Amino acid sequence: MESLWPQIEPLLAQVTKPARYIGGELGAQQVEHGPDVVSWLLVYPDTYEVGLPNQGLQILYEILNERPDAAAERSYAPWVDMEAAMRSAGIPLFSVEGHLPASGFDVLAFNLSAELVYTNVLNLIDLAGVAVRGADRTARDPIVMAGGHCVFNPEPLADFIDVFVLGDGEEVVSEINEVVAAHRCGPTPDGADSADRAALLRALSRVPGVYVPSCYDVAYDDDGRLAGITARFDDTPGRVEKRTIADLGSWPYPRQQLVPLIEVVHDRLNVELFRGCTRGCRFCQAGMITRPVRERPADQVRTMVSDGLDRTGYDEVALTSLSSADYSGIEETVTGIIDDPSCSGQVSVSLPSLRVDAFTVGTAAQIQRVRRTGLTFAPEGGTWRMRQVINKLIREEDLYAAVDAAFSQGWKRVKLYFLIGLPTETDEDTLGIVTLAKQCVAIGKRYHSSVTVTASVGGFVPKVQTPFQWFGQNTIEELTRKVHLLRDAARPVRGLTIRWHDPKATAAEGIVSRGDRRMGAVIEQVWRNGGTFQEWSECFDLRLWTDALEAHGMTLEDAVYRHRTEDEVLPWDHISAGLHRDFLWQDWRDALAEYGLPDCRWTPCYDCGACTGYGIEHVVASAVPPAGGSQGTGQDLSSGGQVPVRFLSTAPSGAGPAPGPGGSAVALVGEGRG
C-alpha cells in the first residue's frame, strides 16, 4: 500500500476543517504492514470530530496494535465537501495515519452507534472502492465488519456487512484476528477465488459473538411477514450470543487515549467507571444490552486518571458510564482526583449521565471546585406515572433536591432531558415536563436572580432487545402535536427553554431501528439518492426515506407505527444480548401495568438472563445503593406524586457540609437546614 498523501494534500486547501484529514494525534500509531500481519481499518461512519473520541474504537485500536500479527489504522467519514473533492480527484477512502487506501486493508471495521449513520456506512464502503453488497465482493476485497450497540438488530445492514460482532470487543477482536490471519496471511494460494472468502466467513461464524448473515437463510410467510432466520450450516449457531468481559479491571484501556489536534466532541480525558447498568429503564437499549454491571476498581480509576492527565495535558476528565453517580464511592473518587497535588488544582471532573437520585450536594460541591462543567439531569418522564411505566424510578423530590444542590453550589444553568411519545403517554404526562421544569426554575430563583432551565425533548424510538421493542412508535403528527403542547405551555415561563428533536428524524430512526433484511434496499436507495449524514439536520431529508419505503412497497405505518405482537417473529430473534424473551415480555406487561422494577444490584435477581446465561455476575465494590437514591433503599416507591416538595428557606452559607465517607445525601442536608 502506498500513501495517498501527495494527492490528498492539494485538496485540503479547498475544504472546511482540513485538519480532520491529517492524523498526527498524540497516541496515533505508525504501524508496519506486512504479509504476516492482518491490517484493520477501524472506521467511524461520522465526522472526525464525532468519531475520534469514540472509546470503543480506541480500545480496539490499542488491543490490535499490541498484537504482533495485527496492524490497525483509523478512518472517519469525510465531510461532504471533502468527499466531493476526493471523488472528483479519484481518491478513495484513506486512513488518517498512513493515508493508505481503504481497499488495501484486510478488514474494514465499522462502529455503529446510531441508526442514521447507516447510509454513511454504505457510502464509505463505496468510497473505499469496495462493492457495497457483500455478495458482490471478491476474494481479495476487505472483510467488512461492524460492531457497536446498533448491531443488536443487524438485519437492515445484513446485505452490506460481512461480519457483525456482538457485545464487548476486547476479547473477540483477537479471536477474529487469528481466524483472519489463518486465511489471509502467509503464502497466498494460487487461483484464490470467492470460495476462499466464503470459507473465511464461515470460519468467522464459528467464533462466539460473531454473526455472519450470509450463513443464514431468511424465510417469509405468505403474507410477507418474516417467518424465521435460520442457520444454513450445522456448525453455525442458530442464535448468536453477545460477548461480555467478566472483569473490566482486566482491560485498562485506552491506555493511550488519542489527543486530537483539533477540537472534537468530548474533548477531554475519558475514563470508564463501569460498564453495564441495571437500573432497568425500559426505553434504554444501552442499559439492557450491556448487563451486568462491571465496575472498574477504584485504584485503577485513579491510576488511569492521573496517568492519563500526565500524558495528555488535558485539564478535564470525564468519568464515564451509563450512570456515573451509581459508582461505588463516586464522591471519594472525584475528591481524590481534584485533591491530587499533581493536578495543581486545575483539573475539573465531569460526570455524564447523572441520575438525580444519586446526585448529592457533596458531589455537586466537588465537581464545581475547579470550573463548572455543564449539568444535565434526565428525568425522562414528566409524571411519576410515566416514570413508573418506563421504570425510571426517580421522584419529583429527587429531581428537586438534585437541582437544589446544583443551584446552591452556584450553577445557574441546568439542562433536563425528557422523552415524549412513550408508551401509554397522555397529555397530562407530556405537560408534566413543563410542570417539573417550571418548579426547577422556581428553585433556582431562590439562589440566583436569573437562571436558565433547558428542557430538551426527544421523540421516543423503540429499540430492539428492550421491553419496548413491541411498542408502536408515535407518528410524526402526534410527536409534533406534543412538541407544540410543550412549547405553548412553556412560553409564559421566564427562564425555561424547550428544545426538541425533529420528529421527522425520529421517524427515520424508527424506520431503520426495527427493520428486517428487506430494509437494506431502502437504506441503499436513500444512499444512492444522496442521503448521507442523515443525523445532521442540514443534510437530513425525510422525503428520501419515505420515497424509498414506498418504492419497496413499505409504509411508515407498518415499519414504524405498528405495535408488534407477542407471537410475531422479530427480525432480531436470532441475536441475543443475554436477555430472555419472556423476561422482556413480562417487563413490557409490567410497564403497561405501571409497575416499577427495582435495581437488581441491590435487590434479589429476577433472572433477566444476562448474568445467569453467561455465568457472570455484577462486579460492584459496594453492596449498598448510593445515598439519596429511591431505588432499593426501602423507600415507598408508590409515594412519588404525593410527596410534598419542601423548599429550603435559606441560601447556602458558602461552606457546604463536608462530604462524609458515605456521601451526604441531599435529603439529609435539607433537613439540617430546615
Next chain:
Amino acid sequence: MRIRFRFSKLGKIRFTSQRDVARMWERALRRARLPLAYTEGFSPRPQLSFGLALPTGAESLAEYVDVALDPVRAAELGVDVATLPATLSGLLPEGIEIEEAVLVERSKDSLQQMVTSCSWTMRLAGLTRDELAAAVDALLAADTVTITRERKGREELDDLRPSVLALAVAADGADFVEDPSGRTVGLVAELSTQPRGVRPVELVRGLIAVSGERATDTFDGQADPGRPGSIPVVDRACRTQQWIERDGLRQEPLLGRVVPAGTDRAQHAMERAS
C-alpha cells in the same frame, strides 16, 4: 513572570487553526508542569497571548506566544527559561518547534497589537516567472489595487495597495520557495498589518486584479499549472517574520534586535521540516 517563545509551524500541521495551536500549547504547558498563571473567574484559563493569527493552511517560521507564569511558584520551582524550548518542543505535535524563549517585561500592548507587518514567502502555481514579474511591477506601480475581501461573512471592496510594503519575485533557488518539481514560482512580500492583516490569497487576488484578469474568489482551489490560462493559486505560503516597530525601527519581537530582511533562517527551517 512572562516568557515569550518563538516557534515554527511547518508541514501537515499547517492545516490546523490558530485556535487549535493555542490548545496544543495549553496541553504542552500543562504536561511540562509549568506553574501557569490562570485567569480569574468561574472558568480559569492559562494566560496565553499569541501574535498575529496565522491563516489556516499557511506555514510559519515566526510564530510567537507570551506565557504568564505564577511568579512565586516559578521562583520556588526554579524555572529555567533556557531549557524550555527543547522540553516543550518534545511535548508539542510534530511540525511545531520552539526556537527561542526569553523573559519579557509585562507590557501594556498585547503581542497582537504590537505587530506592524509580516514578511512572507509564497509559492504560486498557475503562472510563469515572467508573468509573475509583470504582475509584481504592475501592482507596485499602481496607486490603488481594489480587491474583494470577506469581512464578517460579507464581501467588501478594499484597497490592497497601502498594505503592500515590499514585493518581489523570489530569486532562483531561494529559501523556502524552492519547488523541486519546478511547477511554481516564488514570491516574497512584506505586508502591513494595519488597519488589517493581508492574507496570502488576498495578495494574489491583487496580483490578478492588476494583471487585468478578472479577480475571482475561487482561486484558493487546487493548483492546476498544466492547464493553459489557469489563474495563479497559492501552492504554499510561509510567514517568515513578524515585525514590531520600536523607536522607528523595525524589530523582531523576541529579542528586540534589529534584523535585516532576508536572513537565511527560512532555508534552515525548511530543510528541517522536509
